[in-house]
Amino acid sequence: MVWFKVDDSFYDHPKTEDLSDSAIALWTRAGSYCARHLTDGYIGHRKAARMCDNPESAISELVAAGLWEKEAGGYRFHDWHEYQPTREESLAASKGRSIGGAVGNHRRWHVERGILDRDCRYCLADPHRSTDRSADRMTDRSTESLPNPPSRPDPARPTEEHPSDVLFGDASAEPAKPRKRTEPATRIPDDFTVTKAMVAWAGEETPLVNGKWETDQFIDYWRAADGRTSRKKDWVAAWRTWMRKAQKAAEARQSRVPVQQPRQSGLPAGYESRGTIAHSNHQGPSRESAQARKWRECNEIGAALDEQFAQNGGRL
Template sequence: MPWFPVDDGFAFHRKAVRAGNAAIGLWTRAGSWCAQQLTDGFVPEDMVTVLGTTPQAEKLVRAGLWVRAEGGYQFHQWTENGRNPTREDVLLRRKKDAEKKARARAAKAAKSEAQQVNEDCPQGTPEGRTGGLPEGVGSTPPLPSPPQEKKTSSSSGPRKRATRIPEGFTVTAEMVTWARENCPNVDGRRETEMFVNHWTAKSGKDATKHDWERTWRNWLLRSQKDAERRAPARAGQTTKADRIDALDAFLVPDEPHLRALPGGAA
């Protein structure tokens, strides 16, 4: 929409003062109407009486703001120095704006259609389309998909789902034997109680495990490592293996249930 500009110094311009406030009211309203109707500053006589009066129009002529023209009045220097755009300029600009908007809408519609095709049509069909063909007319067969390597899994079945520690977590005899062999410096009962209390109280995603027996074994192994670090071997201290070898030395070779005692007595 074109604008009808008014200079900020026009209020006290000698032509405005000479014409008077009433005539300037006509001049302002007529300028707005000319910009809207693209008349290039021409005001027909019948519009003069709608927007003001003929005496007011004559005052504008005498003040040098209008000139008489065939069938009405013409604004003085309507387009000079780019003061107001011509009808031709406005129509050309509107045409360019309309073409630009049309291109933008077409691009947006094409993008939207392509996205809809990708979402609605099955994968592997030509251009994502198979329907809409007359009966008996086949579409171009899709290209075969390259063979995909099958993922191998260490287990034959689906992966076990992670769970929280079971109620009444129980240590089996096998687990006790393992603990005695691998964690001799750990108090199994105490560590198991701490293990259960810890995982029962813990919350969040880290509180679930796939294998609670392995988690228990790792807990005891860490406790064994901490115990070894806190109590390093002293000079002359025997290890478990040393104690077992010493015990075997007391066994009678032919009768393992008997022990050899000092002095030859059995």
């Protein structure tokens, strides 16, 4: 597949910012046509006339802007070879990909399996070859010519690579290190138990948590759970996370416990010494209950007797 490249400054270039939509559409479609058919930027007049609305006006705009040049029977993109690959370069790249595919098939189906195929040119080049890929690599280099590298930088290629390194690999490069296999996630084991080390950890990190009760909750929850989250790679770490959350919840409950005020002697909590209702945090007046009224009446009688006792000089 050949790509038609469009510069990222095309949208506001002085040659294009005043073009009509028809002219832009014609230029883009004609470019993809030339890239696919390897015409080196040439397109016939009849073909161009079918690619947009108002083709005569669009063609005139492109010629006047200097994007197209008139030629016999059609038009050619201005400086096509400065921005797009030539026909020869595209064919060479395609041939290089074909060689790479053929070498890959030869390695996979013949070298790795120890098969000598009479119809394979790489097998016939060295019928006594071993299964070592280096011999196959040298055989291919001696019988096939490599495609020429691009004559200009290609923005699609971040680094410059020689075609031989792409097709056959860099012999001087260090072999890739094998990837470390990770253990798959599993459901909670049926024999999940808390070890002595886990108990010691819980005693230091989660002192407010009922360890046995929370562990039972942990096991029941994850055995009943379903879906992707029900699988863990480290169930001991998951248990520690569960216990930390339980510790935070216990600390939050402990901070919310109200501090009880000491009761006054002889009176129930919530009442003052003369039977009036004590002030509380809730808003609005409170109704006097029967018990509070009884205490108030008793206090009033006691106060009257005390006053009479004082007036009579200590006699009733």
